[in-house]
Amino acid sequence: MKSSVLLIYTGGTIGMIMDAGTHTLVPFDFDHLYKQVPELKRFDLNIDIQSFETPVDSSNMAIEDWQRLATIIKENYHLYDGFVILHGTDTMAFTASALSFMLKNLSKPVILTGSQLPIGVIRTDGKENLITAIEIAAAKKNDKPIVNEVAIYFEYKLYRGNRTHKYNAEHFDAFKSPNYPVLAEAGINIDYKLNALLEPPNNALEVRLNMDRQIGVLKLFPGITQSIVHSILHSPMVNAIIMESFGSGNGPSESWFLNEIEQAIKERDLIILNVTQCNQGAVTQGRYAPSKYFLEAGVIGGYDITFESAVTKLMYLLAHINNKSDIKKYLQKNLRGEISIN
Numbered sequence: 001m002k003s004s005v006l007l008i009y010t011g012g013t014i015g016m017i018m019d020a021g022t023h024t025l026v027p028f029d030f031d032h033l034y035k036q037v038p039e040l041k042r043f044d045l046n047i048d049i050q051s052f053e054t055p056v057d058s059s060n061m062a063i064e065d066w067q068r069l070a071t072i073i074k075e076n077y078h079l080y081d082g083f084v085i086l087h088g089t090d091t092m093a094f095t096a097s098a099l100s101f102m103l104k105n106l107s108k109p110v111i112l113t114g115s116q117l118p119i120g121v122i123r124t125d126g127k128e129n130l131i132t133a134i135e136i137a138a139a140k141k142n143d144k145p146i147v148n149e150v151a152i153y154f155e156y157k158l159y160r161g162n163r164t165h166k167y168n169a170e171h172f173d174a175f176k177s178p179n180y181p182v183l184a185e186a187g188i189n190i191d192y193k194l195n196a197l198l199e200p201p202n203n204a205l206e207v208r209l210n211m212d213r214q215i216g217v218l219k220l221f222p223g224i225t226q227s228i229v230h231s232i233l234h235s236p237m238v239n240a241i242i243m244e245s246f247g248s249g250n251g252p253s254e255s256w257f258l259n260e261i262e263q264a265i266k267e268r269d270l271i272i273l274n275v276t277q278c279n280q281g282a283v284t285q286g287r288y289a290p291s292k293y294f295l296e297a298g299v300i301g302g303y304d305i306t307f308e309s310a311v312t313k314l315m316y317l318l319a320h321i322n323n324k325s326d327i328k329k330y331l332q333k334n335l336r337g338e339i340s341i342n
């Protein structure tokens, strides 16, 4: 039996061609994908395509779009060996992270890809990204999928989705996974790093669509004022805050700042997740005096989680767990390979 892959087009640069009349970039009709990428015909695979009715620039991706993607995967899960999602690069790391939490016990590949140059442009990076993403989505070893997780394939590398960050707006290698090794590298062969890939789960897929968006961000900077910190920590709309701190999780030691943090936790039972502003490395609360205070006040250390993963993990946990102390417990657990801790 031929392997089969469902290709889901959401929008983004990859699906653009130059309109001959207007000389502007317009989304192309994915029903004509084989005309744009004739190489796909040479795959011994069944490839079906579903497109968002109105393709979206990924800066407009909303929780409803993540829910739509998770629902498409749920409804087609038993019909395909793997899934490829074509997506704009700007928020691809957020979508990949969100899907990793929404699709619990995933045992098939869900590969996101896109491109920096439209597929209709001669020097496009989109064709290689698309072709190899499809090959990875169909790849099996001993009749079992090699990849059992949500991943991003970009510029010859496969990354764990919830470990990625878009770090380059110009170069073809737009993504990095600063705290976790690549899952595969494409050269003459696709070299899968079996030790880095998630093990297949023991239980059946569970798709959890709800996400709670009542979260805020407090990005620390030298000179930040008390009134700004206070207004963020006391916003009635916010159930949890991601605090982007310095280095290994540090912040100012001024007493007004520490009091604000302590009060928000005590009085509002606010969840504060401490993530580092550094691109690489982890929060280790307690290593220096300022972060020791955070630990004592009940701030949760985010370890080496990316910002994208912190946002989506909080949205997921807040929507599915009522009890704040359990949410705090799960924030410190590795749920989908998003942090380097067991």
Ligand code: ASP
Pocket (backbone or CB within 6 Å): 011, 012, 013, 014, 056, 057, 058, 059, 087, 088, 089, 090, 091, 114, 115, 116
């Ligand atoms: N703005 C586009 C998007 O994220 C850029 C891209 O596709 O790479 O949808």
